[in-house]
Amino acid sequence: MPKSTPILQICGDSGGGQLLRSSLSLSLVTGQPFRMTNIRGKRPKPGLMRQHLTCVKAAAEICDAAVDGAELGSTELVFHPGKITGGDYSFAIGTGGSTTLVLQTLLPALLHAAMVSTLRIEGGTHNPMAPPFEFVEQCYLPAIAALGVDATVKLERPGFMQAGGGVLTAQIQPVKQWQKLVLTERGAPVETFGRVLHAHLHRDIAEREIAAAAAILQWQAEKIGLRYATDSAGPGNAILLGARFANVCEITSGIAQMGKTAESVATGAAKSLRGYLASSAPVGAHLADQLLLPMALAGGGVFHTLTITDHTRTNMALIEQFLPRRFAVEDVEPGVKAVSCS
Template sequence: MAPTKPLLLDGSTGEGGGQLVRLAVALSAVTGQPIRIVNIRANRTRSRPVGKRGSVHVTGGGLKNQHVAAIKCLADATRAETTGLSAGSATLTFTPTLPPSRLPRRPLKIVPESDASSAMLIFQAVLPFLLFADVEEGQGVEVEIHGGTNTSWSLNYEYMDLVLLPTLEARFGVRVERELRRRGWSQGPAASGCVWVKVYPVRKGESITPLQLPIPLGKERDTRGPRDHFEVESVDVALVVPLRLLEPLQTALARDIAGVFPSAPEIDFRVVEDSGHQARIYVLLVAKSPTGLRWGRDVLHSPPKGSSANPTSMADALSRLAVKQLVEEVDSRGAVDVYLQDQLVCFQALAAGRSSFARHGDGRGGGVDVDGVAGAPGPTPDIEGDGLRREKTHEPFGHGSMHTKTARWVAAQLLPGVQFFNKGDVVEGAGIRFA
C-alpha cells in the first residue's frame, strides 16, 4: 500500500460514539487509507473517581478496551503504524501498510484487557477486513474472541446469531460459522465470555454482492393470494433468564405473541437457557416474514437488588415489554429493524451493486419507491435508476437513526466510490475487491 495523507475524522460527528471509530478503522484496514480520528467518543460520558467513594461524570469517553483490542488486531494484520492506541485516548492515528489479502493463514485470538469489553462489537470491527482475506477456496478464517456476549449498550450474541448474520448471508452471501463457547455478562458477577467464528471470505478478485430477496416457495399456489411482505409468519425466541422465569416467561410470550399478530405466527423457542443468576435476564424476539424480512428486538434486564416480584408477574411484565417493542418495529414497515439498519451500511458501501434497507424514523417504514433494488421490500422488477436523487455526504444524512446517518457519513469519507440516493435509502456500493 502506498502511503497517503491521513484522512481527518472528527469523532464527535453525528452519534459521536464507538460506532464511528469501529467503522472508520475497519474501512481503513480494508482500503489502506490512513486515518486520524480526533475527539473520540466526545459525545459519551465516563465516570472519574473522586476521593475514596465518589465519582463524577465527565464528557468524552475516549477509546474503550474493546476498541483497543479490535484495533490492535487490525493493526497487527495490516502492520499498521498507530499513535494513541490506548484506553482513554481521545485521538488515534491508524496507518495500515498491508491489505487484507496478506493476512497470515492462521487462527486469530482477541483478548481485551477488560472482561467487560463486548466481544460482539470487536467482531463487528474485524468482520469487514476478514471478508477480503486471501485463503484457499472453501476455507475460512477462524477467530476466537473473548469478552462480553450479553452486555448493555451493545450487540448481543443471540441478536448476531439470529438477526445480523442470517441477514448478511441472505442479502450479501456473507457466510460466518459461529459458536458460543462461554457467556460473558455485564449484569451480576463479572464474567468473561468466549465466541468462536469462522469467516468465509469472498473469492479472490470478487466483491461482496447484494442479493435479491427470495420468493417464498409455494407463493404461486397460495390460495390466500399474494402474501404481505410485512406479514409475520413466525417468531423466533431466545430466552436466557433465571431458572424460575423460564416456564412462566415461555407461557407469557406464547400468549402475548399470539394475541397481537392476526396471522397466528409459528413460535419457535430457539434458545431456552438458565442464566445462572437473578440479575441476568435476556430476551430476544425475531419476527420473520414469508418473503425473507426479519425484525429483532431484545431486552437485557437486571432487576433491582432485593426485588420481591413473583416469577409470574415478572414474566408478564417482561413479555409485555418485549412484544410491545416487536409490534412497534413490525408496524414501522421497514425492510429491517432500527438496530440492524446501521450495521448493514458498511456492507452496502463495500458491495458491488445497489442495495436498500429502507426505514423511516417517523414511523412511515420503508415506503420509498426502491423496487428492483436488492433488499428492498415489495416486488423486484429491474430498474435503471429513474427517480433516484444523489445525496451530499459532507455530514451525517438521510433517513434512519443517528447511528445510521453517521455510518453513511463515515463510509462516504473512506470509500469515495460509494453513492447514496434518496435520503440514503438506496446505496450504490464501491465494489471493493482484491486481485
C-alpha cells in the same frame, strides 16, 4: 499503503464507538490511514474503553498496523493499516464488553484476506447497546450472505455485562464475488419466536419478563422459551423476541441491568418487535445501520427500512469519506424508507 499517504481526519465527537469501529473496518479494507480526535467526545466517559481498545488492537494485529494512541481513555488515535492477513486469531476483551462488536469490526477486513480465518473472542455476548449473539447469527449474517459473504458463528459460552467470560467463535471465508444487496420485501412469514437466556438469577425475573412480553405481543406465554445459561461466569439475563420471514429475520432484545425491572426490560423488546410487525419494511433500525458498510463494499444496492436514525446518517457520511459511494434515502410509503447506495 505507505505512511506518506495523506491521513484522513475524523472528528469522533458526533458518534460513539460505532464511528471508531467503522473507521477501523474501512481503513483495513481500503488501506487508508486515519486520525480520529475527540473519540466518544459526547459520552459521559469519553475516550477508548476496554472493548474499543480490543477492537483497535485486534484490527492492528490482523494487518500489522502502526498505531498511536491505543490506550485506555485515549481521545485521539492514529491508525496506519498494513496488509490484511487471514488465519487463526484469539482476542480477549477482559471485561463484559461486546464480542459481537469486535467481530463486526474485523469481519469486512477478513472477507478480503487471502485465506480462511477463524476468530475466538472472549467477553460479553449479550450486552446493552450491542447486537446479541443471536442477532448476528440469525439476522446479520444471513442478510449479508446474499452479498456473497460466507461466515458462521458459534456461541461457545454466554457472557453478560459485568463478569464477561463469554466466548464467541467465527469462521470467515474470503469473498469470491460480491453481489449487490437488494432487500426490499420480507417474503412470506415463517415464524415468530421468543426466548429468555437466564443465568444465576431468580426464576421469577424470567417469568415476569415472559408474562410482560407475551401480553404486549398477544402471544401465549409458552411461545417464549426459557434457557438456563448455567455455564455463564456471572449473573445475567436477556430476552430475545423474533420474527422470521422468507427473506429476512428480525430479533429485538432486552438485557437485564441494575435498576431496571423485569417488566421494563421485556416491554422495550416487545414493543420494538410489535412496531416492526406493524410495518412492511424488511430491515429493522439496527440491521439497517449494520448493512451500510457491507452494501457499500459490495458495490451498492438498496434496502427498505422503518426509520433512519442520526446514528445511521453519521455512518453513511463516514463510509462516503473512505469509499467512492453515495447513499440516498427516499420515502417509499408512510413509515418505510428506501436506502440506496451507488
